[in-house]
Amino acid sequence: MINVVKIGGNVIDDPQALDAFLMDFVALEGPKILVHGGGKEASRLSKEMGLTPTMIEGRRVTDAHTLGIVTMVYAGLINKRIVAKLQALGCDAVGLTGADGNLIPATRRPAKPVDYGFVGDINPALVNTEFIASLLDRGRVPVCCAICHDTQGTLLNCNADSVAGAVAIGASPIAPVRLTYCFEKPGVMTDVDDERSVIPLVTAASFRQLKEDGIVASGMIPKLQNALLSAEAGVEEVRICRASDLRDDGGTIIRME
Amino acid sequence: MINVVKIGGNVIDDPQALDAFLMDFVALEGPKILVHGGGKEASRLSKEMGLTPTMIEGRRVTDAHTLGIVTMVYAGLINKRIVAKLQALGCDAVGLTGADGNLIPATRRPAKPVDYGFVGDINPALVNTEFIASLLDRGRVPVCCAICHDTQGTLLNCNADSVAGAVAIGASPIAPVRLTYCFEKPGVMTDVDDERSVIPLVTAASFRQLKEDGIVASGMIPKLQNALLSAEAGVEEVRICRASDLRDDGGTIIRME
Numbered sequence: 114m115i116n117v118v119k120i121g122g123n124v125i126d127d128p129q130a131l132d133a134f135l136m137d138f139v140a141l142e143g144p145k146i147l148v149h150g151g152g153k154e155a156s157r158l159s160k161e162m163g164l165t166p167t168m169i170e171g172r173r174v175t176d177a178h179t180l181g182i183v184t185m186v187y188a189g190l191i192n193k194r195i196v197a198k199l200q201a202l203g204c205d206a207v208g209l210t211g212a213d214g215n216l217i218p219a220t221r222r223p224a225k226p227v228d229y230g231f232v233g234d235i236n237p238a239l240v241n242t243e244f245i246a247s248l249l250d251r252g253r254v255p256v257c258c259a260i261c262h263d264t265q266g267t268l269l270n271c272n273a274d275s276v277a278g279a280v281a282i283g284a285s286p287i288a289p290v291r292l293t294y295c296f297e298k299p300g301v302m303t304d305v306d307d308e309r310s311v312i313p314l315v316t317a318a319s320f321r322q323l324k325e326d327g328i329v330a331s332g333m334i335p336k337l338q339n340a341l342l343s344a345e346a347g348v349e350e351v352r353i354c355r356a357s358d359l360r361d362d363g364g365t366i367i368r369m370e
Numbered sequence: 371m372i373n374v375v376k377i378g379g380n381v382i383d384d385p386q387a388l389d390a391f392l393m394d395f396v397a398l399e400g401p402k403i404l405v406h407g408g409g410k411e412a413s414r415l416s417k418e419m420g421l422t423p424t425m426i427e428g429r430r431v432t433d434a435h436t437l438g439i440v441t442m443v444y445a446g447l448i449n450k451r452i453v454a455k456l457q458a459l460g461c462d463a464v465g466l467t468g469a470d471g472n473l474i475p476a477t478r479r480p481a482k483p484v485d486y487g488f489v490g491d492i493n494p495a496l497v498n499t500e501f502i503a504s505l506l507d508r509g510r511v512p513v514c515c516a517i518c519h520d521t522q523g524t525l526l527n528c529n530a531d532s533v534a535g536a537v538a539i540g541a542s543p544i545a546p547v548r549l550t551y552c553f554e555k556p557g558v559m560t561d562v563d564d565e566r567s568v569i570p571l572v573t574a575a576s577f578r579q580l581k582e583d584g585i586v587a588s589g590m591i592p593k594l595q596n597a598l599l600s601a602e603a604g605v606e607e608v609r610i611c612r613a614s615d616l617r618d619d620g621g622t623i624i625r626m627e
Contacts, residue, residue: 161419181447188465189446190438193517193525197469201523207471208445212454213464214510243508251504253471260450266458268450 114349115249115290116145119277122153123297124356125191132198134295137359139202144249144288146280147199147206148257150273151191155183175230175270183270184210187258196256206254211235211261212268214244217279219261219269233261233269235276237346240283249287255280278339282346289349294336295356300365301337303328315367317341340367371606372506372547373402376534379410380554381613382448391552392452394616396459401506401545403537404456404463405514407530408448412440432487432527440527441467444515453513463511468492468518469525471501474536476518476526490518490526492533494603497540506544512537535596539603546606551593552613557622558594560585572624574598597624 167174192208199206211217219233259273281292300311323329340351354364424431449465456463468474476490516530538549557568580586597608611621
């Protein structure tokens, strides 16, 4: 079993929570892969450099200057901090973008109807399984950020949840994959203010219903779409849970049916 | 023969020169490794963020904030730009710091007599030869920046010439290594204003003499020291030349005797 774990910006922005999470991650047995976001630090740095981040439907508009900033923050600062911390914990981490080893080719999103700039979409079928296998075979732990490339020399800013899903799909031919989306909530909830309202199982059919009924929050919809896409493409287990529950049960399991 | 090539900030700062250099690099046959600096972009970004770079004897003083900036610029912006460009040229580049795969452990420099902050020195004997071999074996091309780690979770800013020398030494058990330091001059010159004054060969003995006579410029001394250290440690060929001469003869050969 290969564990693919996605960790979001809320945990990354909190040094104590990050350290605790990384210790849990290291304790996972067997081959594993970490995928991280880091949007808040990019927004903070953009502001320091006089830019105001523009978001449309939760996605950052990435002009050339912003692409430079997110590349610096995601692929540089956050990725290498995490790699150094994991190495200190005895975990042989290797930090990667989708450009490194052509791990994740992406396609620049069409400029219509909304021009997101240097933003890429991923075809999970193109993830470089051989590269992942060659690292895992030697006990290495890929640590992936959401900067990919168009294979023509241009870096592209991608969605970290999509990267996690794509990496999980790309690793599936090697061994069964367990994909865990970690965030600050205990799972997908029917009431965002009530932590007891976690939905234990979401299927393709119940997801449609939850969307129709307006029960899942808008930020959760792309995460669930990525989760379902991964389940459909052969990822054995998909779960959304609180970062501190990584090694425990709980949270929301996502299955096709 | 493994080619290890170091490229400095002057070429990196000039997009046309960089593209021409990368095409020459890609044309080198057989396994190869690129090591890059990038000091000017870090200085520019530091200024944009209100910091004034402090240099002592050509080495940047690296406080915690500066470490973040150099990590962003070297390991993020410059490294990933180069990786994306190489991938577009059909070269299977993988961008790395010394923390990734524990490629290059470093030791933080003692705070006396000068406190350089988060600056590291490298013991070439500790370079991770197995990791380099595992990448080269599959036709991958490591692209290394000069950010290393202390193996205890802290990143360290190292000298890119030292990184190139250490990587060349670390690759030598795999196959004979040719180490080429590329920069904007045609080689080591007795008169910095006369490009015809290139010294074709520097040995350990002639280096001592050149230093005593005050003939080599101060910026060249650490480069020559690194070159001689590499030659002494078993690197088969060491050369200092102009970036555009990478595929030609010329420049200065460095040998122990």
